[in-house]
Amino acid sequence: MGKGGDASATAGQRSMKLVGDKSEKITWAEVKKHITPEDAWVVYQNKVYDVSNWHEHPGGGVIFTHAGDDMTDIFAAFHAQGSQAMMKKFYIGDLIPESVEHKDQRQLDFEKGYRDLRAKLVMMGMFKSSKPYYAYKCSFNMSMWLTAVAMVYYSDSLFMHIGSALLLGLFWQQCGWLAHDFLHHQVFRHRKYGDLAGIFWGDLMQGFSMQWWKNKHNGHHAVPNLHNSSLESQDGDPDIDTMPLLAWSLKQAQSFREVNGGKDSTFVRYAIKFQAFTYFPILLLARISWLRESFKTAYGLGAASDNAKLELEKRGLQYPILEKVGIALHYTWMAVLSSGFGRWSFAYSMMYFFTATCSSGLFLALVFGLGHNGMSVYDATTRPDFWKLQVTTTRNITGGHGIPQFFVDWFCGGLQHQVDHHLFPMMPRNNLKKCHKLVESFCKEWGVTYHEADMVVGTYEVLNHLSKVSDDFLVEMYTKASRYCNTPQIDNLCWVGRGWVGWRLELLLTHTTGGWTAREERRHKRCLRVSLFVSLLALAPVVGWLLLGSKAAGVIKSKFYQEEEAKNTGLAVLCTTITNQRTRTKRKAKPLIYETMQHKEMPSDTTRPRSCSKGEELWQIHLQRSAAASKNGAEDDDHDYPEPRHPKRSIGEELFEVHLKRSKGLEPDYDADETSEKKANAVGK
Numbered sequence: 001m002g003k004g005g006d007a008s009a010t011a012g013q014r015s016m017k018l019v020g021d022k023s024e025k026i027t028w029a030e031v032k033k034h035i036t037p038e039d040a041w042v043v044y045q046n047k048v049y050d051v052s053n054w055h056e057h058p059g060g061g062v063i064f065t066h067a068g069d070d071m072t073d074i075f076a077a078f079h080a081q082g083s084q085a086m087m088k089k090f091y092i093g094d095l096i097p098e099s100v101e102h103k104d105q106r107q108l109d110f111e112k113g114y115r116d117l118r119a120k121l122v123m124m125g126m127f128k129s130s131k132p133y134y135a136y137k138c139s140f141n142m143s144m145w146l147t148a149v150a151m152v153y154y155s156d157s158l159f160m161h162i163g164s165a166l167l168l169g170l171f172w173q174q175c176g177w178l179a180h181d182f183l184h185h186q187v188f189r190h191r192k193y194g195d196l197a198g199i200f201w202g203d204l205m206q207g208f209s210m211q212w213w214k215n216k217h218n219g220h221h222a223v224p225n226l227h228n229s230s231l232e233s234q235d236g237d238p239d240i241d242t243m244p245l246l247a248w249s250l251k252q253a254q255s256f257r258e259v260n261g262g263k264d265s266t267f268v269r270y271a272i273k274f275q276a277f278t279y280f281p282i283l284l285l286a287r288i289s290w291l292r293e294s295f296k297t298a299y300g301l302g303a304a305s306d307n308a309k310l311e312l313e314k315r316g317l318q319y320p321i322l323e324k325v326g327i328a329l330h331y332t333w334m335a336v337l338s339s340g341f342g343r344w345s346f347a348y349s350m351m352y353f354f355t356a357t358c359s360s361g362l363f364l365a366l367v368f369g370l371g372h373n374g375m376s377v378y379d380a381t382t383r384p385d386f387w388k389l390q391v392t393t394t395r396n397i398t399g400g401h402g403i404p405q406f407f408v409d410w411f412c413g414g415l416q417h418q419v420d421h422h423l424f425p426m427m428p429r430n431n432l433k434k435c436h437k438l439v440e441s442f443c444k445e446w447g448v449t450y451h452e453a454d455m456v457v458g459t460y461e462v463l464n465h466l467s468k469v470s471d472d473f474l475v476e477m478y479t480k481a482s483r484y485c486n487t488p489q490i491d492n493l494c495w496v497g498r499g500w501v502g503w504r505l506e507l508l509l510t511h512t513t514g515g516w517t518a519r520e521e522r523r524h525k526r527c528l529r530v531s532l533f534v535s536l537l538a539l540a541p542v543v544g545w546l547l548l549g550s551k552a553a554g555v556i557k558s559k560f561y562q563e564e565e566a567k568n569t570g571l572a573v574l575c576t577t578i579t580n581q582r583t584r585t586k587r588k589a590k591p592l593i594y595e596t597m598q599h600k601e602m603p604s605d606t607t608r609p610r611s612c613s614k615g616e617e618l619w620q621i622h623l624q625r626s627a628a629a630s631k632n633g634a635e636d637d638d639h640d641y642p643e644p645r646h647p648k649r650s651i652g653e654e655l656f657e658v659h660l661k662r663s664k665g666l667e668p669d670y671d672a673d674e675t676s677e678k679k680a681n682a683v684g685k
Contacts (some may be wrong), residue, residue, distance in 0.1 A: 023161040026092075027099040032068045035233045037310060038444065040067035043073055046097060049090040055314030058191075060211075061307040062218040064234045064573055073111075073386035075223050076118065077425055080189075110446055114387045114423075117442055121424065121665040126435055129187045129428035137178060144171040145205070152340055154350075154427060161340075165352050168337075169359030175205045176364055177413025177429075183214055186428040207334070209294035211317055214306045221425055227373055227391040229380035232306045236380060239372065241305065243281055245267045246275050247463070249377045250472040272473045276466040280362070283369070287361030367411070370397050370458040374465035375451070390422040391448055395461075396436075400454030408455065414500025419450065561656070 034041035040052050057063045059078060066074060069505070075084070103111075121127065144167060151164035181187060182197040194211065202208045221241040227249070228236035240248045244267060247253040253272055257264050269650040271278070275499045296302040300316070303309035317323055336342075338353040376392045383389055397416040399405030408416050414429035415421060420436050427435060453461060 022320065022657065023091045025096050027096050028101070029099065034081045035066045035068035035229060037061070037067065037234060041092075042066050042068075043070040044072050044084065044087065046095045047091060048093045048095055049087055050092045050336055051090055053314075054090070055311065058190075058393055058685070059218060060215050060315070061234065061311040062215070062222055063309065065222040067233065069235070073115070074548075077221070077386075077423070078113075078218070088534075098155050103385075109125055111385060113446065114329060114442065117438065119425070121427070121435060121438070124335070126425075126431045127427055128431075130430045131187075132175050133428075134178075134187050135182070135348075141171060141174050141178060141201075144174065146183055149337060152337060162355060166359050167354035169357040169361075169363060171361040172206050172356070172362040173367075175201045176208075176417070177470055179208070179213070180209075181414070181429055182219070182304065183210065183217075184425050186426055190423075195319065196322075199326050201296070201321050202321055203294075204330050206325055207330040209297040209323055209327065211323065212294050212304065212308065213325035215311055216304065219305075219307060221422060223374060223380065224390065224422065225377045226380045226389075227255065227377070233380065236309075238305050238307070239368070240338065240377070246279070247272050247464065247469050247473065248373065248567060250469060251379070251477065252377075253469075253473055254666065269477070273470055274464050275470055279466060281370075283362050283365040284358040285361060286365040287357050290361075291357075295327060300328050363411075366455075367397075367413070367415055369462050370453075370455065371395060371415055374462040385408060387450060388424065391450060392418055392442060394418040394422050394451075395458060396420075396452040397458060398452050401456040403455055462580060616682070 007457045031041050031048060034050075034052075037055075038053055039055075040050070040063070042049050043049055051057070051067075051460075053064055054063065055061070058561055062078075063071075117279065148168040148171060151160050151475050153168070155161070179198045179201040185191050185194045187197070188194045198210045198213075202210045202213060219234075220237050223235055223237050226235065226237045226238060226249075227240075228234070240252070242248070243252060243256040244265070247256075253268075256268070293304040297304070297308065299311070300312070300317075303312050334353070338344075338349045338356075340349065340352075342354070372394055375395055378389070378393075384392070394643045396419050397408055397412055399408050417432040417436050420432050420439050421427070423439060424435065440450060442448075529648060586669070
């Protein structure tokens with residue numbers, strides 16, 4: 001039985017046979033046979049360890065991503081010094097170096113070189129974080145959140161609310177970078193402190209499960225842009241598992257087809273054909289997917305991948321109570337903010353929420369996409385060494401095309417140095433810029449490709465890569481269709497389609513058979529530019545829908561809020577105008593406010609326009625009579641105006657109620673006798 005846990009009987013017998021009393025030497029070919037979590041062997045510094053079913057691993061299921069492979073460098077990247085002492089109980093034998101045929105002497109020297117570089121960086125103190133720097137970043141993030149909340153609480157402007165939603169989306173993006181740093185243990189030496197900070201910035205402020213993120217992201221770091229070697233293994237990158245929406249290689253599309261009975265659904269065919277156009281709209285929905293997976297993980301409702309499912313079943317949540325409470329509190333404060341502290345309608349609240357959520361998904365996924373998408377993709381069985389794997393599958397982001405470098409540094413949150421971060425994931429963000437020069441020099445010395453691009457060029461490269469995968473998929477579709485069609489020509493394909501797709505396929509087949517002419521090359525490049533333009537243009541309807549929907553929903557505010565606003569505004573204007581009128585005139589005459597109550601000049605309740613409130617209509621009549629009186633040189637007296645009988649009701653409502661009673665004969669018409677001062681005073685009392 002495997003030493004890592006409850007391994008299967010077959011794995012146990014194999015282990016005993018190889019590492020019994022007579023044999024302690026293990027070949028590389030034998031190590032490669034143990035690639036599943038139930039039967040997992042790993043190599044560290046030419047020593048073989050059996051970690052089968054070791055689900056108690058502190059780092060989770062990421063250990064199984066290197067089952068059947070050498071984990072020397074990825075172990076050093078994720079663990080503190082001294083962690084290898086825990087591995088002694090899993091030791092089963094020594095690897096025979098001569099059996100590793102895929103490494104020559106230059107490769108061995110190259111591996112020794114970057115291990116020496118890591119040791120040099122440790123001696124330079126590059127793995128020590130700056131506490132004031134992270135205190136500043138945390139304070140700045142909280143100021144963004146407070147500003148977004150204040151914009152909702154103190155303002156009723158539609159555009160202020162849209163700005164608040166976009167700022168909140170940017171706040172969530174920056175929270176992602178902070179949680180990323182804390183959960184990579186870049187800030188604190190004690191990992192528990194980093195986990196607790198990750199729960200605050202992840203679960204509470206973002207709604208993302210800390211354990212869901214660690215399982216997904218650690219697996220990505222271990223095997224970036226790798227396809228699983230088999231359906232049972234867990235040595236693939238979860239971040240590129242985006243089927244059926246996006247395919248990052250033809251093999252990925254083919255693997256998805258095998259899992260689904262050897263057929264492509266209509267949705268899958270069209271999704272892959274037009275994925276260069278749907279890329280940005282899909283990014284807008286990324287955060288919604290992450291929220292769903294986080295909620296399922298925290299409350300035990302499911303898992304995002306087989307690796308995460310196995311980890312939850314065997315180990316459970318590391319902080320079950322804190323995760324549940326953190327996510328519950330996140331949705332609580334988000335519900336209060338999205339409702340405008342109870343002032344907004346449901347439609348208006350949903351527009352605010354989706355504007356913030358979709359913008360955050362775009363901001364986050366844009367940086368993720370630039371970091372890895374469009375770079376090399378490998379099979380797990382043919383992966384290069386650790387350094388080349390990390391360097392060739394990642395892209396650094398620089399300033400350019402009018403985007404300054406300082407904005408890129410802030411917006412990307414340290415991931416503009418994606419290559420350097422993947423090589424040294426525990427290095428604090430504030431030291432990555434210094435490390436970058438050493439890494440770049442080392443890559444040049446050994447001739448390793450080191451790719452950088454600005455945000456515009458990088459986005460073009462991503463779309464170009466998606467378009468290329470679509471091209472390969474189209475050619476495969478043509479080949480498959482030609483087997484069943486009597487005339488395998490472009491215009492007579494079974495289900496490839498006509499129009500743009502047909503022309504695109506014709507161009508590709510021309511290139512496959514005889515090469516492109518200069519004109520066809522220009523057409524191909526023009527097609528890629530159109531793809532980029534349409535992808536960016538796809539954002540316009542979504543943003544426009546949010547803006548128009550927010551504007552339309554703005555008029556559907558709650559009745560209580562509208563009435564309170566009308567009461568406060570009408571009362572203030574009425575009191576101010578009457579005071580000015582009394583000061584400006586001196587003639588002793590009948591109070592103008594009582595003239596509006598004459599039955600013969602008051603409109604009935606049924607004839608009043610629906611858009612005009614009671615107080616507003618009374619006030620309009622009052623203004624007309626005031627203007628007429630001023631024109632005739634009328635003077636006002638010092639008559640004491642009566643106070644409303646009900647302080648909680650506006651003057652307009654009080655006057656209109658008096659008018660209704662008079663029209664029904666319930667009160668005498670005091671204004672009919674203009675010489676009766678006593679009757680007028682009676683109304684005042």
